[in-house]
Amino acid sequence: MTEQTPPSWPGERFGLPDDGPRSVARFGRRLGGIAIDWAIAYGLSWLFFREKDGTANPWVTLAVFAVLTLLFELFFNASMGHLALRMRVVPIRGGALAPWRPLVRTLLLCLAIPALIWDRDQRGLHDRVAGTVLVRV
Numbered sequence: 001m002t003e004q005t006p007p008s009w010p011g012e013r014f015g016l017p018d019d020g021p022r023s024v025a026r027f028g029r030r031l032g033g034i035a036i037d038w039a040i041a042y043g044l045s046w047l048f049f050r051e052k053d054g055t056a057n058p059w060v061t062l063a064v065f066a067v068l069t070l071l072f073e074l075f076f077n078a079s080m081g082h083l084a085l086r087m088r089v090v091p092i093r094g095g096a097l098a099p100w101r102p103l104v105r106t107l108l109l110c111l112a113i114p115a116l117i118w119d120r121d122q123r124g125l126h127d128r129v130a131g132t133v134l135v136r137v
Helices: 027-049 058-076 080-084 100-110 125-130
Strands: 087-091 132-136
Touching: 027 058, 027 080, 027 087, 058 080, 058 100, 080 087, 087 100, 100 125, 125 132
Parallel strands: none
Antiparallel strands: 087 132
């Protein structure tokens, strides 16, 4: 594949396989992972920081989501939802995941819009800025 030729599958230009372990995690798996993470954050927010009307505060839920995502990515290279659905966050250039990458990735993910802007490798803007890719395990 040359720079002019479009990739045949997401991650091909990074040397990642089309399917199986180390392939780019596709939309359904990513959506499931974030749904699991958000459900856990919502549950903890509702359980410990419930409003007087019995609902979870959305800002507290977002903060819980951010803290859990950051801590799990720092220590396990994956959020709880990623782990449940067998995914990992890895740097594009290989090697260890430097601490600044999960921090940048989590902050941008909390803004929501960067996660909705994808490139041809199905990486959200938050992954592009952090120099990471979400792969299957």
